[in-house]
Amino acid sequence: MTAADREGARTEGARRLNDLLGAVVVLADGRQVGHVNDVRLAGGPHLQYYLVDGIIVGRRAEGSLLGYDRREVHGPWLVRVLVGWANRGAGYVPWRAVRQIDWEGARVVVDRVDPLEDGHAAL
Amino acid sequence: MADRPGFRRQYDAGLHLLDRQIVGRDGLPVAKVDDLELRVRADGRLAVSALLVGPGALGPRVGGRLGRWTVSIWRRLRPDADPPTGRVDATLVTGTDSAVHVTATTEELGLDGFERWVRRYVVEPIPGSGHDGS
Numbered sequence A: 001m002t003a004a005d006r007e008g009a010r011t012e013g014a015r016r017l018n019d020l021l022g023a024v025v026v027l028a029d030g031r032q033v034g035h036v037n038d039v040r041l042a043g044g045p046h047l048q049y050y051l052v053d054g055i056i057v058g059r060r061a062e063g064s065l066l067g068y069d070r071r072e073v074h075g076p077w078l079v080r081v082l083v084g085w086a087n088r089g090a091g092y093v094p095w096r097a098v099r100q101i102d103w104e105g106a107r108v109v110v111d112r113v114d115p116l117e118d119g120h121a122a123l
Numbered sequence B: 001m002a003d004r005p006g007f008r009r010q011y012d013a014g015l016h017l018l019d020r021q022i023v024g025r026d027g028l029p030v031a032k033v034d035d036l037e038l039r040v041r042a043d044g045r046l047a048v049s050a051l052l053v054g055p056g057a058l059g060p061r062v063g064g065r066l067g068r069w070t071v072s073i074w075r076r077l078r079p080d081a082d083p084p085t086g087r088v089d090a091t092l093v094t095g096t097d098s099a100v101h102v103t104a105t106t107e108e109l110g111l112d113g114f115e116r117w118v119r120r121y122v123v124e125p126i127p128g129s130g131h132d133g134s
Helices: A006-010 A077-086 B013-017 B055-062 B064-077 B114-123
Strands: A014-016 A024-027 A032-042 A051-058 A091-094 A098-102 A107-110 B010-012 B021-023 B029-032 B035-040 B046-053 B086-089 B093-096 B099-102
Touching: A014 B046, A032 A091, A032 B013, B010 B013, B029 B046, B029 B086, B035 B055, B046 B055, B055 B064, B064 B114
Parallel strands: A024 A107, B021 B099
Antiparallel strands: A014 B035, A024 A032, A032 A051, A032 B010, A051 A091, A051 B046, A098 A107, B021 B029, B035 B046, B046 B086, B093 B099
């Protein structure tokens, strides 16, 4: 494999993270529960072995939670409180609860949304 | 001697990888991570397959008129009719800290990072933009 195997970007089955970020998240009955705010990767030991482990769902289509929803990010308490308030209701959908991804329609159908727990972001 | 950067147990892709500086084997900056390529495996799982860099990756992410303009100008300035998006294969990544470290250098990767692209096509054509040692 060459150092910059750029043609691979067009290979079948290759998608972009950006196509997932901001996508509408709906339950199987069609109820909208939020948008994809971030994508959690797990696995290893090297980057090519990391798989999407789940999606972090926020109420807003744009603007990340700035990491304030995740334990390892500390900051001024007022910022944390305000961002937390603005993004209240954030959740986590484990991969096994992702039923379908409509890449062209930017829509993800899920079975459920779990609470976003601090433990999700373990180092 | 400082520890070599390794890998986290988990990554929140947007938080921990996007917009991070890619650093080459020689310690010099290569480009920023503008997007990630996810490969759909046979079992339906999504695996990280590459870091995507340059205007071809950043433009769609910016979106709107500015994003389309970025991609359009980049395509016009490239010699090939349908230029591929800059791509750093995931197998080249050796670890992460505040940056993403790779085994290759900028020259070996042959990438057209956004900053290099702007320097080459926007800044350098401006008269007087070069360094004057005198």
